[in-house]
Amino acid sequence: MIFAVLTVAGMAAAMGLRNAVHCVLALTAGFAGVAALYLQLGAQFIGLTQIMVYVGAVAILAVFAIMMTHNPEPVKQPAFSSQWFVGSIVAASVFAVLAWEIRSSTAFTQGLPPQPYVTVQRIGDALMHHFVLPLEIMGLLLTAALIGAVVIAMGHEEEMK
Amino acid sequence: MSSLQDYLLLSSLLFSIGLAGVLIRRNAILVLIGIELMLNAANLNFIAFWRFGPNPSALTGIMFALFSISVAAAEAAVGLAIILAAYRHSKTTDLDRMNSLKG
Numbered sequence: 001m002i003f004a005v006l007t008v009a010g011m012a013a014a015m016g017l018r019n020a021v022h023c024v025l026a027l028t029a030g031f032a033g034v035a036a037l038y039l040q041l042g043a044q045f046i047g048l049t050q051i052m053v054y055v056g057a058v059a060i061l062a063v064f065a066i067m068m069t070h071n072p073e074p075v076k077q078p079a080f081s082s083q084w085f086v087g088s089i090v091a092a093s094v095f096a097v098l099a100w101e102i103r104s105s106t107a108f109t110q111g112l113p114p115q116p117y118v119t120v121q122r123i124g125d126a127l128m129h130h131f132v133l134p135l136e137i138m139g140l141l142l143t144a145a146l147i148g149a150v151v152i153a154m155g156h157e158e159e160m161k
Numbered sequence: 162m163s164s165l166q167d168y169l170l171l172s173s174l175l176f177s178i179g180l181a182g183v184l185i186r187r188n189a190i191l192v193l194i195g196i197e198l199m200l201n202a203a204n205l206n207f208i209a210f211w212r213f214g215p216n217p218s219a220l221t222g223i224m225f226a227l228f229s230i231s232v233a234a235a236e237a238a239v240g241l242a243i244i245l246a247a248y249r250h251s252k253t254t255d256l257d258r259m260n261s262l263k264g
Contacts, residue, residue, distance in 0.1 A: 004167075041212045046204075064241075091184060118223065
């Protein structure tokens, strides 16, 4: 319950604060809250992966991008788009529909099943045997995406001179 | 926080916060972060359904969340690179001012 409150507060602050660096800081708290929820659900490996990937890498990457695109002259501009009212209405109605469906569903009546036996060794075995093709494709995708990101962000030769 | 319904409600709330951020923020980097929030909500759903599902020892939910996190990391890298390229071109990350396709 505490972790849920921490997560929602962090993510709401990440989307609501004015200063972009403060937003990323609140986002880090939100990601850590999600990681704690994973640990609470018994998925230790995913929780630690969440901390490493999101808190460690994605937040740092976002801070770097904010610093590289920082506008030197402080122009007082609104943080929200001109259609912010329509956007909030859409998001609130999406949440209302989802919450109503979840509340009115009768599919889940069973209680908590017993804690499954999940070790890193079992995850590694599954990755190396049953899920080896997705693992290879994921490695290829990550390589291609990172090379592509470098090529896109590098810019052209004449611009650098 | 002990039933599947609670986790699904939490994840739909996170999804809506991310959607609101995507729709109302002006900074392109924060819009990308909103997309990351929506992906996180989906991952929370994967883990919750895995934990409360009939066969949690099959590890499918964990594997799905693991691959989803990897794809999200690749997406963040490429998205931020695209934002940097667009910033170099138009000198702004303000989405309300990025209004021309041909510079």
